[in-house]
Amino acid sequence: MLISIVVPVYNAEKFLPKSLESLQNQTYTELEIILVNDGSNDGSAAICEQYASTDKRFVVIHKENGGVSSARNTGLKRVTGEYVGFVDPDDWIEPDMFKRLYQLTQEYNADISMCGYVKEKADGTVLNTLEQPSVTSFTAKEALNTILNDDSFRGFLWNKLFSAAILKENPSLELDENIHFCEDLLFCCKAILGSKSLVYDITPFYHYMFHDNNASSSQYSLKKLTSLEALEQIIEMLSEEANVNVSMYKSYYMRMNLSLLMNGIHENKSSTDTTRYLRKNLFKYSLSELNSKSLRFSCCISRVSVKTAYLIWKFTKRN
Structure with a gap:
């Protein structure tokens, strides 16, 4: 089964190589990695092209800057896989992440599989508490009643694998480009509502990097x-x-x-x-x-x- 992974890229040259390397080294190899360069004005575009030139699984799309939702939507229109995942360009993932997420969809007959994550600084300092390993299955209604819990899988795109069938059956299922916060939660709730079953492995396969670019001191905008x-x-x-x-x-x-x-x-x-x-x-x-x-x-x-x-x-x- 082909998995399509959408990566929205904007001025991420400092972190991008590690992120793309972690994708390139996935133990699940049937991947289509769609890099959407959203009008970067640093070296990100060149880095994307470099990976695409040596690994045919990487596909690069260049577009004018329109924001992360615009970039993700552009990538979604290009996917051809049976499953769809998302990775942000300043984060990185464990080698077995997509292998495990795909296994979960098969073992539990799930439309959406999810994993835990590590929130960490560039020096490796872990900022969140890691729970004991466990796997939990959910109906759509159970997932909707759990997604806002602090210790749940939450409404992020990047720790989930979606059946492409859900997207095809709901043409309106895309990111709202006029919403800049909680847009991923909105997308996830729509996707969950269109699913029959979900499964969550709390094991932290995803590494969310906490740095100056996403650590604004302002709480209002x-x-x-x-x-x-x-x-x-x-x-x-x-x-x-x-x-x-x-x-x-x-x-x-x-x-x-x-x-x-x-x-x-x-x-x-x-x-x-x-x-x-x-x-x-x-x-x-x-x-x-x-x-x-x-x-x-x-x-x-x-x-x-x-x-x-x-x-x-x-x-x-x-x-």
């Missing part, structure tokens, strides 16, 4: 505001689905909204219109729909007085 749109789409999509805990997504929405509101004030970056928008969102869902007492308390205080809520938030943050 206009791009981060688009995460609310992604969550609104997910909530609307799942609202009529039986046995799906939609309140979990509404709570996530409210936590995100509160974070943007408080950090926007704290960093003095939120415009009057944006602050008004975020304050209005505090009333979007009833308090009874939220899944924790602390969240309900924060929303309640913020509804009465954003200034008071900010002072409490600032005190809590400082301590």
Whole structure:
């Protein structure tokens, strides 16, 4: 079975060789590795071409810069494999990652297989807690009720292998190029909803590199505001689905909204219109729909007085 792997590339020359080498050295060799150069202005394009010139499994597509979702969508249109995976250009993977993910789809008759990940610094320092090895299978509804849990497989694209049939059966299943945060969560929820079964091996085959390019000190930006749109789409999509805990997504929405509101004030970056928008969102869902007492308390205080809520938030943050 051919596996297509989409790699969106933008100004990643420092990390790209290690990432592509880890793909080239996969023990599962029936691969189609699609490198989408998204208008890089460093040496990334040349590195992509170098790998393609020596290994016919690498395919390079050059395009004008349009963002990571645009690059991924371009790659998705080119895939020919029976399964589709994603790898980011500054990360790297264990040699057996795609062999294991493919094995899982066969052993569990799964439409989507998933693995654990290591979040690490360039010096190898591991930033997340690694759990004991285990394999868990899910129905689509069970997966949708698990994806937001801190110890779950989460809504990332890069630790999953998708059956291409899911993509073909749902032509609208692509990345929303107008959403810059939680766009991968939105994609994953759509894919899961179209699947029958999933399987998760918690073994960390994927290495997510934490560095200056993805470690912004700012907790507020206009791009981060688009995460609310992604969550609104997910909530609307799942609202009529039986046995799906939609309140979990509404709570996530409210936590995100509160974070943007408080950090926007704290960093003095939120415009009057944006602050008004975020304050209005505090009333979007009833308090009874939220899944924790602390969240309900924060929303309640913020509804009465954003200034008071900010002072409490600032005190809590400082301590």
